[in-house]
Amino acid sequence: MISFSGVCKRYPGGREALHDVTFSIERGEFVFVAGHTGAGKTTLLKLVAALERPSAGAVIVAGQNVGALRPAAVPYLRRNLGLVFQNQKLLYDRSVFDNVMLPLAFGDLPEREAARRARAALEKVGLAGRERANPIELSGGEQQRLAIARAVVNRPAVLLADEPTANLDAAAASAVLELFAAFHRVGVTVLIATHDEGLIARAGHRVLRLAAGRLAA
Amino acid sequence: MRAWLRQHRRAAAAALARMVAHKAATALNLAAIGIALALPAGAYALLESLRAAAAGVSLEPQLAVYLKPEASRAEAEALGARLAKAPSVREVRFVPREQALRELQAVEGLAELAAALETNPLPDAFVVRLRPASGSAEARAAAVEALAGQLRAFPAVAHVQADPLWARRLAALVALGRLAIGLLAALLAFGLIAITFNTIRLQILTQRAEIEVAKLIGATDAFIRRPFLYLGALQGLGGGAVALALVWGVLAALDTAVAELAATYGSQFRLRFLEPADAAAILAFSCFLGWVGALMSVSRHLREMEPT
Ligand SMILES: Nc1ncnc2c1ncn2[C@@H]1O[C@H](COP(=O)(O)OP(=O)(O)O)[C@@H](O)[C@H]1O
Numbered sequence: 329m330i331s332f333s334g335v336c337k338r339y340p341g342g343r344e345a346l347h348d349v350t351f352s353i354e355r356g357e358f359v360f361v362a363g364h365t366g367a368g369k370t371t372l373l374k375l376v377a378a379l380e381r382p383s384a385g386a387v388i389v390a391g392q393n394v395g396a397l398r399p400a401a402v403p404y405l406r407r408n409l410g411l412v413f414q415n416q417k418l419l420y421d422r423s424v425f426d427n428v429m430l431p432l433a434f435g436d437l438p439e440r441e442a443a444r445r446a447r448a449a450l451e452k453v454g455l456a457g458r459e460r461a462n463p464i465e466l467s468g469g470e471q472q473r474l475a476i477a478r479a480v481v482n483r484p485a486v487l488l489a490d491e492p493t494a495n496l497d498a499a500a501a502s503a504v505l506e507l508f509a510a511f512h513r514v515g516v517t518v519l520i521a522t523h524d525e526g527l528i529a530r531a532g533h534r535v536l537r538l539a540a541g542r543l544a545a
Numbered sequence: 546m547r548a549w550l551r552q553h554r555r556a557a558a559a560a561l562a563r564m565v566a567h568k569a570a571t572a573l574n575l576a577a578i579g580i581a582l583a584l585p586a587g588a589y590a591l592l593e594s595l596r597a598a599a600a601g602v603s604l605e606p607q608l609a610v611y612l613k614p615e616a617s618r619a620e621a622e623a624l625g626a627r628l629a630k631a632p633s634v635r636e637v638r639f640v641p642r643e644q645a646l647r648e649l650q651a652v653e654g655l656a657e658l659a660a661a662l663e664t665n666p667l668p669d670a671f672v673v674r675l676r677p678a679s680g681s682a683e684a685r686a687a688a689v690e691a692l693a694g695q696l697r698a699f700p701a702v703a704h705v706q707a708d709p710l711w712a713r714r715l716a717a718l719v720a721l722g723r724l725a726i727g728l729l730a731a732l733l734a735f736g737l738i739a740i741t742f743n744t745i746r747l748q749i750l751t752q753r754a755e756i757e758v759a760k761l762i763g764a765t766d767a768f769i770r771r772p773f774l775y776l777g778a779l780q781g782l783g784g785g786a787v788a789l790a791l792v793w794g795v796l797a798a799l800d801t802a803v804a805e806l807a808a809t810y811g812s813q814f815r816l817r818f819l820e821p822a823d824a825a826a827i828l829a830f831s832c833f834l835g836w837v838g839a840l841m842s843v844s845r846h847l848r849e850m851e852p853t
């Protein structure tokens with residue numbers, strides 16, 4: 329589903345954030361990207377979502393060479409990916425419900441079917457009662473779950489999350505982790521970047537460990 | 546197809562909602578665009594009124610042939626017969642000097658002057674209407690001029706007046722006016738694009754977060770652009786409507802005064818509002834310019850907004 333071969337990433341003017349990274353993730357796998365701050369975890373996720381392009385090597389996602397993708401093809405790649413970002417990028421000028429409706433706006437779904445899906449996604453993350461609320465009124469854990477609902481409402485094949493449990497207390501973090509596990513159980517490929525070793529140990533999934541941009545064995 | 550329509554309906558609705566939500570800014574923009582467009586549109590309406598007045602006067606070529614005062618009635622009749630036979634002539638009307646004087650006396654304000662005359666100073670004259678010839682304006686003018694030249698050669702003829710000079714001057718003036726209006730319109734079209742460019746730039750900045758999220762979750766550039774293009778086009782259209790309303794209002798206010806003034810000169814001249822086709826063209830043009838301004842703005846600013 330996702331494979332890196334000999335991937336390097338050098339930011340303009342910076343040092344190398346990733347160096348000769350090679351790995352492969354099968355469809356339906358649950359994988360953690362671990363490492364200290366600055367190890368290159370976020371960079372790795374950005375390469376998968378075509379938010380950055382590799383300086384060298386090939387990034388293949390669902391059979392497509394992401395590094396060589398035409399700009400016009402990028403949106404269609406992203407519709408197959410559910411992205412949950414560190415700063416959740418929720419929109420505070422509209423309701424919880426409308427935030428989840430966002431990814432459905434450019435699909436071909438009729439209005440009512442889209443609304444039904446949005447409600448189903450909110451129900452899945454336990455926010456069914458908060459539809460009309462503004463995201464600013466939600467707790468940190470609830471905001472994170474809203475971000476997940478928005479990421480999965482389009483039923484993507486791959487779910488990418490960057491530090492999804494940062495700033496959450498233990499209970500909220502477990503709830504979020506359980507959500508990812510639930511999506512994994514229905515066949516979604518899950519890739520989570522985190523520096524939370526406790527979380528990784530508890531979940532017990534495959535781990536890609538980064539140290540200073542290199543993949544450790 | 547249905548999905549495509551739905552996308553456009555949503556984008557248009559979003560743009561309208563945005564205009565309604567920012568009533569003050571929208572009103573200011575519409576006023577700015579409307580006033581800018583009202584200048585050339587109003588000037589054009591005035592010019593068209595003038596042109597219509599001029600057209601009523603000189604639709605077909607006409608010659609006035611004045612005879613020498615000493616020419617006899619027999620000479621006049623001979624000339625009349627010659628004129629009637631000329632192939633390019635449609636109608637010859639003889640105006641005897643007595644009739645010319647009576648007509649002069651009938652003109653308001655001139656009656657006393659005419660009465661004060663001891664002898665009739667007016668000559669016999671022919672008013673010759675020509676057949677509307679085909680060919681270019683220059684060729685027709687040349688044909689009229691050639692006939693005028695032939696008539697001047699007759700010993701009884703004192704003076705031949707081809708197309709009245711003032712009509713030619715007016716035509717030249719109208720052409721000049723059109724050029725000036727064209728230049729003004731081009732300049733203000735540029736202004737309209739600049740206004741829209743800036744409105745859309747501000748709108749893009751305020752919606753920065755939304756645009757970044759949209760890009761993250763797989764919105765195409767066309768999707769992100771669409772509501773802004775609608776916003777620009779709707780603003781242009783609204784501005785065009787304001788311009789037409791302004792022109793209509795000003796013309797209506799002026800028309801009574803102008804009609805009274807024209808009446809004192811014995812003229813039926815009235816100001817005319819723009820033809821429906823012209824009004825529609827102005828609306829379409831301003832709508833198009835708004836769209837262009839939005840497109841330029843959006844193309845320039847969306848590129849700077851890649852999510853990170
Ligand atoms: N946009 C950027 N420009 C320049 N350097 C960057 C940029 N993003 C990240 N880096 C650098 O790349 C390295 C890896 O960063 P990152 O992938 O964010 O690590 P992590 O997510 O593991 O903390 C760091 O040294 C960081 O400073």
Ligand SMILES: [Mg+2]
Pocket residue numbers: 369370371490
């Ligand atoms: Mg990071």
